[in-house]
Amino acid sequence: MNISAIRKDYALKTLEISNINENPFEQFHVWLQEAIKSEALEVNAMTLSTLGLDGFPNGRIVLLKGIDSGFVFFTNYESQKGKELENSPKASLTFFWPELERQVRVNGLVEKISSEESDEYFFSRPLGSQIGAWASPQSKKISSRELLEQMKLDVEKEFSNKPIHRPPHWGGFRLIPNKIEFWQGRPSRLHDRLIFELNNESWEISRLAP
Incomplete structure (x- = not known):
């Protein structure tokens, strides 16, 4: 297989400053809804x-599990990403919806949400x-799948x-x-990026x- 020969030309849509929403959150909601309507696989994956x-x-x-003043996701705080975010609370998110030939990149600072919000979800x-969430010591090395299954049984019993x-x-x-960047695929690799x-x-x- 010649991997370098694999390519796809993009031509579905265009993206202009004149027709983009002036609020990036609103623009993201528009694209997210269109991705949902297109039946994109794992539309909230990032x-x-x-x-x-x-x-x-x-x-x-x-x-992605919520959008308010930012983009909300959940994890084990003791996991690799949890420790990394505690050490350096800067991160980026990338969404890719190939069905619409679109990508969104988001950069920013990260904070923990409130206990009440975490409880609700x-x-x-x-x-x-x-x-x-109780059973898995996320990102830790474990000796076997059987150990993980036993930890699950222990939590169920507890x-x-x-x-x-x-x-x-x-x-x-x-x-x-x-920063939030919206990318729309265009022909000849002359993509739209706002x-x-x-x-x-x-x-x-x-x-x-x-």
């Missing part, structure tokens, strides 16, 4: 990139996911006669953006060369 404790960048797919999850509650080491983060940059609480829009 690559979360953090700075590793060893100085190398780390990326992984997580799920935790109890909206299926019981199996609640058990999993909460068999009492209500489950949210683990203190599990909860949400909010990425508050200072970037919003926060300046004194106002968003400035610029076009970037592809």
Whole structure:
């Protein structure tokens, strides 16, 4: 297989400053709804990139679970990404919706959400996911799958006669953006790229060369 020969020309849509919403959050909502209507696979999946404790960048797919003043996601605070965000609370998010030939990149600072917000989402999850949050020592090395299954059974037994509650080491983060870039695929690799940059609480829009 000649990987370098794999290519796709993009021609579905255009993106102009004259027709983009002046509020990047509103523009993101528009694109998200269009991605949902297009039946994009895992429409709320995003690559979360953090700075590793060893100085190398780390990326992984997580799920967007809310949008307010920022982009909200959940994890184990003792996981690799949890420790990295505690050490360096700067991160980026990347959404890619190939069905619409679109990408969105978000940069900003990250903060923990409130305990009340984390509780609300935790109890909206299926019981199996609640058990999993307790059972998995996320990002830690374990000796076998069997050990993980046993930890799950131990947690199920522990909460068999009492209500489950949210683990203190599990909860949400909010990425508050200072840059949001919208990318629309175009023919001949001359893609449309519009970037919003926060300046004194106002968003400035610029076009970037592809």
